[in-house]
Amino acid sequence: MMTEVTGHGHLVDRLYEIKAKDEKGMPRSNVGGWHSSDELYKDEEFKSTVGDILLKAKECFNHLDVQDKYVPEMTGLWGMINPPGSRNNIHTHPYNYLSGVYYLKVPPKSGNLVFLEPKPQAEVLSPPKKKDASVHIAHSVDFEPKQNSLIFFPSWLQHEVKTNNSDEDRIILSFNINWRENADN
Numbered sequence: 733m734m735t736e737v738t739g740h741g742h743l744v745d746r747l748y749e750i751k752a753k754d755e756k757g758m759p760r761s762n763v764g765g766w767h768s769s770d771e772l773y774k775d776e777e778f779k780s781t782v783g784d785i786l787l788k789a790k791e792c793f794n795h796l797d798v799q800d801k802y803v804p805e806m807t808g809l810w811g812m813i814n815p816p817g818s819r820n821n822i823h824t825h826p827y828n829y830l831s832g833v834y835y836l837k838v839p840p841k842s843g844n845l846v847f848l849e850p851k852p853q854a855e856v857l858s859p860p861k862k863k864d865a866s867v868h869i870a871h872s873v874d875f876e877p878k879q880n881s882l883i884f885f886p887s888w889l890q891h892e893v894k895t896n897n898s899d900e901d902r903i904i905l906s907f908n909i910n911w912r913e914n915a916d917n
């Protein structure tokens with residue numbers, strides 16, 4: 733699911749501030765880029781962004797027919813700054829239900845997000861497909877990010893980020909979401 737959230741441009745400056753104090757960050761799938769700690773949701777400056785992401789996550793829950801008494805809970809939020817030449821290896825987000833990315837700054841050619849076939853056997857025998865074939869039968873889906881867009885995907889779905897071939901930093905927030913019972917129910 734893809735949607736749009738605006739008004740969070742100041743977070744780019746905040747991420748550079750955090751990076752200046754923690755250059756090492758938390759190495760994960762990043763190759764050549766910087767990955768912050770995954771506890772940014774505890775940072776006051778990210779609170780309204782977390783609220784917006786959770787609202788959109790609830791829409792995903794509804795779309796996925798999750799019972800109304802269960803609501804999304806954020807279990808991780810981190811920033812990534814991928815300078816030119818950097819990328820992210822193939823990975824999943826274990827022990828979570830939904831994951832996603834909020835694109836703060838994505839210059840053209842700064843790296844597509846590529847989702848990979850989760851069932852390797854499916855590629856053993858597959859006829860050539862039409863150019864406009866449905867993504868639902870594709871063996872990989874190449875997603876070109878748009879600034880201020882928010883994308884959700886299942887945490888188990890393997891993905892990678894292609895090399896930043898622009899001459900600027902590619903800056904994103906990424907997150908993990910699980911479910912919890914709504915205390916109001």
Ligand SMILES: [Fe+2]
Binds near residue numbers: 823824825891906
């Ligand atoms: Fe990821």
